Amino acid sequence: MKNGSPLRLHIPESRFRPGDKPDFSYLDLPKAGEAKRPKVDAKASATRDLAYGLVRVMNEKGAATGPWNPKLDAETLRKGLRAMLLTRALDERMFRAQRQGKTPFYMKSTGEEGVAVAAALALNPDDMCFTSYRQQGLLIARDWPVVDLMCQVYANSGDRLKGRQLPVLYSVKEASFFSLSGNLGTQFPQAVGWAMASAYKRDTRIAATWIGEGASAEGDFHHALTFAAVYRAPVILNLVNNQWAISSSQEVAGGEETTFASRAIGFGFPGIRVDGNDFLAVYAVTRWAAERARTNHGPTLIELFTYRAAAHSTSDDPSRYRPGDEYEHWPLGDPIDRLKAHLVHIGEWDEKRHAAMVAEVDAHADASNKKAQKLGVHGVGPHHHPSTMFEDIYKEMPWHLREQRAEAEMARMKAGKP
Amino acid sequence: MSVMNMVQALNSAMDNMLARNPDVLIFGEDVGFLGGVFRVTDGLQQRYGETRVFDTPISEGGQIAVAIGMGAYGLRPVVECQFADYIYPGFDQLVSEAARLRYRSGGEFNAPITVRSPYGGGIFGGQTHSQSPEGLFTHVCGLKTVIPSNPYDAKGLLISAIEDDDPVLFFEPKRLYTGPFDGHHDKPVETWAKHPKGEVPSEHYSIPLGQAAIAREGEALTILAYGTMVHVALAAANETGVDAEVVDLRSLMPIDIEAIEASVKKTGRCLIVHEATRTSGYGAELSALVQERCFYHLEAPIIRVTGWDTPYPQEFEWEYFPGPSRVAEAISKIMAG
Numbered sequence: 160m161k162n163g164s165p166l167r168l169h170i171p172e173s174r175f176r177p178g179d180k181p182d183f184s185y186l187d188l189p190k191a192g193e194a195k196r197p198k199v200d201a202k203a204s205a206t207r208d209l210a211y212g213l214v215r216v217m218n219e220k221g222a223a224t225g226p227w228n229p230k231l232d233a234e235t236l237r238k239g240l241r242a243m244l245l246t247r248a249l250d251e252r253m254f255r256a257q258r259q260g261k262t263p264f265y266m267k268s269t270g271e272e273g274v275a276v277a278a279a280l281a282l283n284p285d286d287m288c289f290t291s292y293r294q295q296g297l298l299i300a301r302d303w304p305v306v307d308l309m310c311q312v313y314a315n316s317g318d319r320l321k322g323r324q325l326p327v328l329y330s331v332k333e334a335s336f337f338s339l340s341g342n343l344g345t346q347f348p349q350a351v352g353w354a355m356a357s358a359y360k361r362d363t364r365i366a367a368t369w370i371g372e373g374a375s376a377e378g379d380f381h382h383a384l385t386f387a388a389v390y391r392a393p394v395i396l397n398l399v400n401n402q403w404a405i406s407s408s409q410e411v412a413g414g415e416e417t418t419f420a421s422r423a424i425g426f427g428f429p430g431i432r433v434d435g436n437d438f439l440a441v442y443a444v445t446r447w448a449a450e451r452a453r454t455n456h457g458p459t460l461i462e463l464f465t466y467r468a469a470a471h472s473t474s475d476d477p478s479r480y481r482p483g484d485e486y487e488h489w490p491l492g493d494p495i496d497r498l499k500a501h502l503v504h505i506g507e508w509d510e511k512r513h514a515a516m517v518a519e520v521d522a523h524a525d526a527s528n529k530k531a532q533k534l535g536v537h538g539v540g541p542h543h544h545p546s547t548m549f550e551d552i553y554k555e556m557p558w559h560l561r562e563q564r565a566e567a568e569m570a571r572m573k574a575g576k577p
Numbered sequence: 578m579s580v581m582n583m584v585q586a587l588n589s590a591m592d593n594m595l596a597r598n599p600d601v602l603i604f605g606e607d608v609g610f611l612g613g614v615f616r617v618t619d620g621l622q623q624r625y626g627e628t629r630v631f632d633t634p635i636s637e638g639g640q641i642a643v644a645i646g647m648g649a650y651g652l653r654p655v656v657e658c659q660f661a662d663y664i665y666p667g668f669d670q671l672v673s674e675a676a677r678l679r680y681r682s683g684g685e686f687n688a689p690i691t692v693r694s695p696y697g698g699g700i701f702g703g704q705t706h707s708q709s710p711e712g713l714f715t716h717v718c719g720l721k722t723v724i725p726s727n728p729y730d731a732k733g734l735l736i737s738a739i740e741d742d743d744p745v746l747f748f749e750p751k752r753l754y755t756g757p758f759d760g761h762h763d764k765p766v767e768t769w770a771k772h773p774k775g776e777v778p779s780e781h782y783s784i785p786l787g788q789a790a791i792a793r794e795g796e797a798l799t800i801l802a803y804g805t806m807v808h809v810a811l812a813a814a815n816e817t818g819v820d821a822e823v824v825d826l827r828s829l830m831p832i833d834i835e836a837i838e839a840s841v842k843k844t845g846r847c848l849i850v851h852e853a854t855r856t857s858g859y860g861a862e863l864s865a866l867v868q869e870r871c872f873y874h875l876e877a878p879i880i881r882v883t884g885w886d887t888p889y890p891q892e893f894e895w896e897y898f899p900g901p902s903r904v905a906e907a908i909s910k911i912m913a914g
Contacts, residue, residue, distance in 0.1 A: 378638050379670075382639030549678045
């Protein structure tokens with residue numbers, strides 16, 4: 160028998176590359192207020208439309224519509240707006256600091272501030288968060304001092320992580336914020352374990368975790384979904400689809416033929432795709448998933464559909480792989496502009512008050528930066544003493560590390576270093 | 578005090594810990610209702626309930642990650658990895674996560690987890706059920722690696738591992754589960770009943786991690802070994818009639834350098850025996866340590882007797898296994914040197 164036509168290997172391609180005119184009209188964007196809101200004990204099958212759709216609450220006029228409207232008071236909305244503005248202010252200053260050589264590295268979250276800030280406000284302050292590297296807004300929304308984050312970025316004498324970690328890989332136990340790993344995706348199943356422990360101890364706290372669409376191709380993502388489903392863990396699994404994993408578009412991660420939220424359906428629990436730049440929608444969906452988890456109905460996978468407006472990191476140049484103005488064509492706008500429009504729409508905000516908030520936030524960020532820099536910057540110091548690198552490998556230092564520390568100290572002494 | 582084989586001694590350790598500390602949980606493939614494929618968790622689910630001893634999906638990466646998350650919460654999880662050969666899907670979680678957590682968080686978080694796993698050959702398991710991967714883990718700072726050679730030590734060391742605030746890899750020599758095995762595979766199988774270390778208290782006790790034991794005192798030669806190879810070394814020493822000292826390391830990280838140094842300085846000769854493959858194996862580290870610290874006491878070159886640098890072949894198991902005749906030959910060579 161003769162074979163048919165030869166096979167063809169499919170390689171997904173990014174839709175737009177430098178020089179192309181970005182056009183997102185192919186995206187199927189449902190209107191705000193259209194998505195149904197099932198009960199929190201819904202079976203996976205009842206969330207199928209939500210997994211393939213897009214929950215949106217704010218319409219073009221800035222009005223909140225539909226069953227997902229969280230009906231937040233103005234005070235909470237303004238708190239969210241300020242946290243997003245402060246996150247952006249922090250990012251701008253740390254980006255500049257990197258260009259000035261005061262830190263070797265930084266990662267901005269521009270355009271994605273809503274993802275972290277809205278979730279932080281929808282969760283309880285002691286719910287445990289296992290984040291990826293672009294959710295600094297979570298700490299800001301939890302009122303963790305900006306100066307502390309800056310000290311970590313500068314790896315200075317005030318850095319609680321003692322200069323050991325790449326900038327932005329924070330750890331803030333006091334704010335229920337788990338130590339960040341540079342190995343992407345590892346936190347996803349760890350969060351499930353934490354949630355299982357909380358359930359085992361009959362605690363009331365839940366866990367939440369974040370992963371990028373790129374890293375969701377790692378085994379850890381699938382381990383997390385399996386264990387979360389099997390043990391009905393009280394965990395919220397957030398997948399931030401910001402379209403880009405450095406230079407690879409979301410199609411390369413497996414988003415060409417389906418949504419990432421739909422992955423959950425196959426595992427047997429709800430998946431919800433949400434407009435990640437719609438503060439109200441992110442808040443509402445997180446609240447739904449939190450209530451579900453708290454009432455022992457198990458996990459939820461939330462795909463936060465957004466756009467990475469900035470470079471992947473300070474080491475990245477996006478003009479090499481995507482059109483420079485792509486973000487301006489992104490149809491879901493900017494989370495700060497949209498929440499501001501909503502506040503204005505409901506009569507709780509105006510340009511004057513907004514300008515005052517921006518000025519206050521900028522002044523706060525500048526003052527924090529000044530304070531942090533006084534405690535040292537990368538390469539110049541002051542830092543923690545280099546000998547501290549031998550600490551915290553084990554709870555008690557074994558003999559071989561004591562010997563190596565002495566060896567290092569001897570070498571420093573011979574070189575005339577303190 | 579009663580006679581226990583290693584399976585029972587390990588079971589007793591977990592029984593004690595489950596009874597003492599409600600934060601101890603045990604999970605892994607088939608460990609719940611069945612009690613483990615090697616029966617090490619037999620009866621524990623029935624005694625302590627399903628939320629404390631339970632089955633998991635076949636996902637070592639998931640099991641270890643979940644244990645790390647539980648450890649961050651404040652529990653003390655014990656994971657059974659059904660065979661050491663299956664541990665690799667969990668490698669990243671051990672190396673990049675459990676091992677680094679205390680360090681990278683400035684001491685805010687730690688991973689007080691224990692990963693138990695049967696290792697080594699002697700059961701015709703072939704290359705996927707016989708490996709000795711300890712050297713992969715001793716190379717990683719932040720992990721502890723422990724390997725017992727008898728029931729009494731197995732219990733005391735496992736209790737220490739579970740109580741330890743750092744992540745511990747606990748490798749169990751599966752060929753020793755039901756009896757001491759000296760490598761003479763054609764001789765009748767022995768049980769732990771007649772072995773002094775088969776006497777195990779049923780109550781809680783612990784053996785500190787990082788302390789070697791002298792399994793046989795001697796003056797002529799030091800043999801460094803752990804796990805199954807302790808018994809092989811003892812057999813070879815007895816059969817050659819050489820007055821060898823056999824040091825049972827018990828803990829590879831941290832390692833008891835004082836015991837090693839004292840023994841080699843006394844005997845002036847050192848033989849290293851392990852079942853794992855040779856190149857970059859743990860024996861290389863031992864050899865370097867002895868050379869660095871005891872060079873002027875050595876009267877002969879250090880020799881390593883190990884598994885060959887091949888996968889563990891199923892049908893040629895006894896050609897691969899570093900048995901007593903290979904050890905005896907190395908003893909003769911060192912004594913002649």
